[in-house]
Amino acid sequence: xxxxxxxxxxxxxxxxxxxxxxxxxxxxxxxxxxxxxxxxxxxxxxxxxxxxxxxxxxxxxxxxxxxxxxxxxxxxxxxxx
Numbered sequence: 001x002x003x004x005x006x007x008x009x010x011x012x013x014x015x016x017x018x019x020x021x022x023x024x025x026x027x028x029x030x031x032x033x034x035x036x037x038x039x040x041x042x043x044x045x046x047x048x049x050x051x052x053x054x055x056x057x058x059x060x061x062x063x064x065x066x067x068x069x070x071x072x073x074x075x076x077x078x079x080x081x
Contacts (some may be wrong), residue, residue, distance in 0.1 A: 002047040004079070006056060007062055008040035008072040015067030016041040022065045029057070040072065 011019045020033050023044055032045040047059060058073050 001050050003050050003052070004076045005046050005048060006074040006076070007044045007046065007058060008074075009042040009044060009062065009068055010034070010039065010040045010070040010072075012067045012069050015065075019058055019065055023062070026065070027077075029061070039048040062063075 001015065009023075011021060016035060020032065020035065020042055021031050023030050023042070027044075027046070029046040029048055030044050031047055034043045036043050046057070048054060054073065054075060058071060062068065063071055
């Protein structure tokens with residue numbers, strides 16, 4: 001079973017589109033990438049295996065993308081359909 005997490009990404013100035021493109025191209029777990037207004041520049045929805053190490057995924061796969069300045073991760077529990 002898969003678990004959805006949402007990661008807000010703050011990018012270096014002028015880098016949001018490059019970071020979004022890199023997330024789409026390089027992060028297979030990223031299902032959707034949105035540009036957003038406000039404190040963060042991007043919102044990335046990712047699906048991870050239930051037993052995946054979320055902290056390791058965020059720090060090693062998302063925070064290391066060139067142009068990423070900061071992240072804020074939301075872990076979800078239940079989807080209401």
